[in-house]
Amino acid sequence: MADIKPDDYEWIRQFLYTQCANDLGQGKEYLISSRLGAVAREAGLADISALVTSLKARPLGGPLHQKVMEAMTTNETSFFRDGHPFAALEKQIIPRFLSSNSGRPLRIWCAASSTGQEPYTIAMVLRTNFPDVANRARILCTDVNATVLKRTTEGVYSQLEVNRGLPAQMLVRYFERAGANWRAKAELRSMMDPRVMNLAVPWIGIQPQDIVFLRNVLIYFDAKTKREIVTRIRNTLAPGGVLFIGGSESILGMDEGLSREQFGMSTVYRRAA
Amino acid sequence: MLEISQEDIAAIVSLVFTTTLDVEVEAAEGPPPSGGEVASSLVGITGNWDGAVIVACERALAVRFARAMFGISDEEVGESDINDALGELVNMIGGNLKSMLPPPCHLSLPTVVAGREYRVRLPGAKVVRELDFAANGARLRIAIAERAAA
Amino acid sequence: MRFLVIDDSRAIRSLIIRMLKELGHQHAEAGNGREALDIIANNGPFDAALVDWNMPVMTGIQFVEAARAKPELAGMQIMMITTETEVERIQQALALGATEYLMKPFTREAFADKLAMMGLDKAA
Numbered sequence: 001m002a003d004i005k006p007d008d009y010e011w012i013r014q015f016l017y018t019q020c021a022n023d024l025g026q027g028k029e030y031l032i033s034s035r036l037g038a039v040a041r042e043a044g045l046a047d048i049s050a051l052v053t054s055l056k057a058r059p060l061g062g063p064l065h066q067k068v069m070e071a072m073t074t075n076e077t078s079f080f081r082d083g084h085p086f087a088a089l090e091k092q093i094i095p096r097f098l099s100s101n102s103g104r105p106l107r108i109w110c111a112a113s114s115t116g117q118e119p120y121t122i123a124m125v126l127r128t129n130f131p132d133v134a135n136r137a138r139i140l141c142t143d144v145n146a147t148v149l150k151r152t153t154e155g156v157y158s159q160l161e162v163n164r165g166l167p168a169q170m171l172v173r174y175f176e177r178a179g180a181n182w183r184a185k186a187e188l189r190s191m192m193d194p195r196v197m198n199l200a201v202p203w204i205g206i207q208p209q210d211i212v213f214l215r216n217v218l219i220y221f222d223a224k225t226k227r228e229i230v231t232r233i234r235n236t237l238a239p240g241g242v243l244f245i246g247g248s249e250s251i252l253g254m255d256e257g258l259s260r261e262q263f264g265m266s267t268v269y270r271r272a273a
Numbered sequence: 274m275l276e277i278s279q280e281d282i283a284a285i286v287s288l289v290f291t292t293t294l295d296v297e298v299e300a301a302e303g304p305p306p307s308g309g310e311v312a313s314s315l316v317g318i319t320g321n322w323d324g325a326v327i328v329a330c331e332r333a334l335a336v337r338f339a340r341a342m343f344g345i346s347d348e349e350v351g352e353s354d355i356n357d358a359l360g361e362l363v364n365m366i367g368g369n370l371k372s373m374l375p376p377p378c379h380l381s382l383p384t385v386v387a388g389r390e391y392r393v394r395l396p397g398a399k400v401v402r403e404l405d406f407a408a409n410g411a412r413l414r415i416a417i418a419e420r421a422a423a
Numbered sequence: 424m425r426f427l428v429i430d431d432s433r434a435i436r437s438l439i440i441r442m443l444k445e446l447g448h449q450h451a452e453a454g455n456g457r458e459a460l461d462i463i464a465n466n467g468p469f470d471a472a473l474v475d476w477n478m479p480v481m482t483g484i485q486f487v488e489a490a491r492a493k494p495e496l497a498g499m500q501i502m503m504i505t506t507e508t509e510v511e512r513i514q515q516a517l518a519l520g521a522t523e524y525l526m527k528p529f530t531r532e533a534f535a536d537k538l539a540m541m542g543l544d545k546a547a
Contacts, residue, residue, distance in 0.1 A: 078532075078536070080540075083539075083540075158284075158288065159288055159369070159508065159526055160288060160291070160292060160530065160533070162526075163525060163526050163529050163530075163533040164530075164532060164533045164536050165533075165536045165540070167523070167540060168513055168517060168521075168523050168524035169517060171513065171524075172510050172513050172514050172517070176510065177372060177373070177509070177510060179277075179278065179280070179281040179284070179373060180281045180284035180285050180288065180369065180373065181284070288528060289528050292528035292529065292530055293528050339434070341438075342434035342435070342437060342438050343434065343437045343438075344437065344438075344441050353433075354434070357432060357433045357434040358434045360432060360434070361432045361434045361435055364432070364477075364506055364527075365506050365527050365528050367506070368477075368505070368506020368507060368508065368527065369506060369508055371506075371507075371509075372507075372508040372509045376509055376511060377511075380477055380506070380507070382431070382477060382478075382479060
């Protein structure tokens, strides 16, 4: 793949910024190359430059624009990614929820659920350790990318994906073969509530959430949008609800109304009860 | 009857190549161009399904596979390295195909055959699937032979 | 950490050993389950055995059974690394005492993740 021209880079950066408040910044040529190269090829275009020319010639919001947006915002993920948030969930967060609520449904929101490994991991933690809670739990899975969100609905993963981070005990208990792939059993799939949603745009119709996972997604947004998203998430949290962000992320200075709690290696932000 | 779809076979071949070589495989049409050196490997499957999986690939691809498995350069790759790598290639493809057959089935240890001019005969078996792929410009053929139920 | 790599394929042993070295671990290697038991008898237990399923002389599953019958090896973790990918096979290996299971082919990330899950991510 040829080098990316500065003008093309700037156009893609502006496009992502205006369409999904995604701040690419500078020096991400490798990311554009690796992610948009395939989009260009699929569209029968010679290179990134031809892709940009073609995007400019078409109305915004068309399928090619959508594909570019999706390719640039897809999150790398794996089952039990980072481990410790799920340990905190099992050892502290869910037990605390149980001690203060009897029989109320548990609402969890994976706010950038990508291909679904995170919500399925949460579902496995619940089914294994808190079967009663699992029966009344709903996991809202949202992502800006309709194509990857469909994978959460289907719950089908390649062998490469189930090989990563998923304990063998969990694989055989919660998945079954589907040809060359593996499919999550209905007891997990039935807990998922997938919806296409752009976090950068104010949302409606989201019920108060007990637990929100917003890991490794804020990095994609500029400071102003990031602050707006954190504020909206806080307002969406139920009293006493908690927010997980990525291990290397910070919401310092935008966490009004949230108190920091440390559970082992996990930092969570809690809305006052 | 073999009930594995072409898509599933392609998915497994792709899984093996992207994982071990970080190379995309594409479906190819027709037999590989003649002339180049070809190495083949075979695993037998017995049990509720009886037959064999045969992988034939151009030497360049076999060398590349050996290089990736042993972490050495093209010049360092010897015949025994190629044989071992091809044995593992057919083991991975055959083993994963087996998981889609009616259980229980058992996988044999792999056999590797070098050179172009040979014929493999599996008494009572006939080839029920033959798929051609290209990876990095080199060709690869997967054949599945099934032995008729007794 | 000390690992015993058990596989009849020289290619796979080479691949796994390279990954172990990159992660800072020590290793010994065996071509089948019998050889592995002999190495353990002479050198004492390892932190973990990484074992293939289909091998001549003594298979991986026979090795798991033999190792789990020895109380002195109770602390040794065992991960199967194999192309046997049916649910029933994985269940069988876990029931006989394998700690983890990695399906071939695998990436180095998947390998490192599994070791971390087993608490084997600290360098020697």
